[in-house]
Amino acid sequence: MNYNWNWSIFFEPSPEGTGTYADMLLSGLYWTVVTALCAWVIAFTLGSLMGVLRTLPSRTANAIGTTYVEIFRNVPLLVQMFLWYFVLPEILPRGIGDAVKQMPDAPFYTAVVCLGFFTASRVAEQVRAGIQALPRGQRMAATAMGFTTAQTYRYVLLPNAYRIILPPMTSEFLNNLKNTSVALTIGLLELTGRARSMQEFSFQVFEAFTAATILYVAINLVVVVCASVLERSVAIPGQR
Amino acid sequence: MLSNFDFSVILTALPYLFGTGMVFTLSLTAMAAVGGVILGTLLAMARLSGIPGVWHLAKGYVELCRSLPLVLVIFWFYFLVPYIGAYVTGAATPIQVGAFPSALITFMAFEAAYFAEIMRAGIQSVPKGQTAAASALGMNYWQTMGHVVLPQAFRNMLPLLLTQTIVLFQDTSLVYVLSLTDFMGAASKVAQRDGRLVEMYIFAAVVYFAICFSASLLVRRLQRRVAIIR
Numbered sequence: 009m010n011y012n013w014n015w016s017i018f019f020e021p022s023p024e025g026t027g028t029y030a031d032m033l034l035s036g037l038y039w040t041v042v043t044a045l046c047a048w049v050i051a052f053t054l055g056s057l058m059g060v061l062r063t064l065p066s067r068t069a070n071a072i073g074t075t076y077v078e079i080f081r082n083v084p085l086l087v088q089m090f091l092w093y094f095v096l097p098e099i100l101p102r103g104i105g106d107a108v109k110q111m112p113d114a115p116f117y118t119a120v121v122c123l124g125f126f127t128a129s130r131v132a133e134q135v136r137a138g139i140q141a142l143p144r145g146q147r148m149a150a151t152a153m154g155f156t157t158a159q160t161y162r163y164v165l166l167p168n169a170y171r172i173i174l175p176p177m178t179s180e181f182l183n184n185l186k187n188t189s190v191a192l193t194i195g196l197l198e199l200t201g202r203a204r205s206m207q208e209f210s211f212q213v214f215e216a217f218t219a220a221t222i223l224y225v226a227i228n229l230v231v232v233v234c235a236s237v238l239e240r241s242v243a244i245p246g247q248r
Numbered sequence: 249m250l251s252n253f254d255f256s257v258i259l260t261a262l263p264y265l266f267g268t269g270m271v272f273t274l275s276l277t278a279m280a281a282v283g284g285v286i287l288g289t290l291l292a293m294a295r296l297s298g299i300p301g302v303w304h305l306a307k308g309y310v311e312l313c314r315s316l317p318l319v320l321v322i323f324w325f326y327f328l329v330p331y332i333g334a335y336v337t338g339a340a341t342p343i344q345v346g347a348f349p350s351a352l353i354t355f356m357a358f359e360a361a362y363f364a365e366i367m368r369a370g371i372q373s374v375p376k377g378q379t380a381a382a383s384a385l386g387m388n389y390w391q392t393m394g395h396v397v398l399p400q401a402f403r404n405m406l407p408l409l410l411t412q413t414i415v416l417f418q419d420t421s422l423v424y425v426l427s428l429t430d431f432m433g434a435a436s437k438v439a440q441r442d443g444r445l446v447e448m449y450i451f452a453a454v455v456y457f458a459i460c461f462s463a464s465l466l467v468r469r470l471q472r473r474v475a476i477i478r
Contacts, residue, residue, distance in 0.1 A: 011331065082460035084418035086432060087453045094445045182315070189317035193425060200320045213327045220320055221312075228315040 017212045018219065029206050033216075036202030037223050043119050043198060044185040050124025051184060055131025060161060062132065063139045073132065080129035085122075085190050092122040093194040119191035127184045134176050138169030171242060178235040182228060199223060257447045261438045265451075269434030276348070276420050276430065280355035281413045287356060288363025292371055293393065295364065306364070313361030318422055325354035326426055347428050351420075359416050366408045370401030407471040414463050418456065431455070 018030040026032075061073035080088070093115070097105040111117060142165060150160040170177075192201035203220035207213045294306035313321070329350050330342035337343060374397045382392040402409075421432040429437065432452055439448035 078461060079457065082418075082457045082464065083453050084421040084432070084456055086421045086424055087449065087456055090436070090445075090449045091453055094439075095449050098446045186315075186317035189319040190422065192319065200317055200323070203320070204323060207323075207327075217320065217324050217327070221316060221324075224317065224320065225312070225315050 011214065013215070014212055015215060017210055017215050020210075022206070023209050029210065029216075030219075032206055033199065033202050033219055033223065036197060036199035036220075037227070039116070039196065040185065040188045040198040041227065043116065043123065043188045043191065043196065044181075046120040047123035047127060047188070048181060048184055050121065051127035051131050051180075053128075054124065055128035056135050056166075058128060058132035059135025059139065060166075062136045063165075064157070073136075077129045077132050080126055081133075085126055085187055086193060088126055089119070089122050089190055089194055093118045115191060115194045115196040118194055119188065119196050123184060123187055123191070126187070127180060130180050130183070131177070134173045134180060135169060137176075138173035139165050141172055142168055171244070174235065174239050174242075178231065181235075182231055185227065185231070186224070254444065254447055257438075257442055257444045258451050261434075261442075261448070264438065265431065265434050268429055269431035270455075272348070272429060272433075273417070273420050273431040276351055276355065276423070277413065277417045279352055280359055280420070281416055283352070283356035284359035284363045284416070285367075285409060287360035288365075289367045289398065291360055291364035292367035295368060296371055310361045310364050313358055314365075318358060318419055319425055321358045322351075322354050322422060322425060325357065326350055329353055347426065351423050351426070351428060355416065355420065359412070359419075362412055362415075363409065366405050366412060367401060369408075370405035371397055373404050374400050403474060406474055407467050410467045410470070411464070414460050414467070417463075418460060421456075 018033075019028050021027070022029045022032045024032065058073045058076050061069040062077070064070065097108040099105075100108065108114070146164055146168070147160060150164040155163065188196070188198050189200035191198060192204065197205075199220055203216045206216040210216070291306045291310060295303050295310065297303055329345045333339070333343040333345055334341060378396055378400075379392055382396045387395070420430055423430050424433050424436065427433065435448045435452040439445045442448075
């Protein structure tokens, strides 16, 4: 085993000229977190909508929800990433396609949209499971009280369902965070991509990847702690 | 627009896409799934063993793998495997490991963490009374596990293990980051060679969808058939 360890590499200036290697990794961390948060906004909204569609008593709504989930769940994320990044601008009408191609920060926006739509299919499954886990009586009671369907979901079903699915949603959020690394294939400078370029510039493979590993574990811990704080603060006193 | 969509590009690339790419993807998936389940079962047993040190180690490994993105793990192993190989064989310099073995080791080790969580739930789903009954009959730990607990755990968890294998099948596309020629890698190589990104990527998406969708329908049918009615 002859590997030259050099842990002080992080304080040496990176060849990009904008700071040290540590700054480089931290900027990667920043983009990972920002991408994950933006994608989560789409995933949560669209996923909730699709999940609700699958629980409505309408066949068309069910079909739309099911089709969405099956399409986005059965195509690998990498392939979806390429479809959004390389294929979509080509099949749009020329003017719009060219505008999309010339957009600044295209990898970032593509990654956000792609991850958002991808994660939405998983969120939809959780939301559906949460709503179906509720006793049937709740929906009936709401109807008996004269609630419209929208009111039933807004005031009765969803507040309870979201509380039930908080733990699986936390792991979906973590998956979403980890999946941002796939966006390095379309040129997003997120944490894994930064660790990879640090390895290419400095040849200090294991230092770069160790640092990235520690940063990933650290954000995971932060998310888990935040989720348990959230769980405690939204818990209904006396329930369960 | 799709008006100049050229099917002949796909047709001429078919032998390469399936003969080279899909064979790589499928053999990687199958071998990694088998290896991952074996390793995962051992990890689950270690984690449930309650032996200090052993279960901490198993738990730490599983949690670590689950908190890292697969792409980072692929890079880790890509650089680590030559060093591990040198350590195992006692060579002075990092040894050359082929692309396929390297990818296989990565996926086996990474997916083992996910299979371990499934098998842990499977082992715990077997009632405690059965383990107690087995030891009352004089069976030792390995006999109890091999003849009583694991067969039932596998049966209970079969749908989940297969679903995870479908996920693994999709995840193997990430070997793209090492420029290996799996199905996606083959598609992207043809796409770049011929300048036909639209055709190749849409075709790849359709093939992945067809395989994963029909596989998950089969798993759902199997789930109804193997379910043990309690």
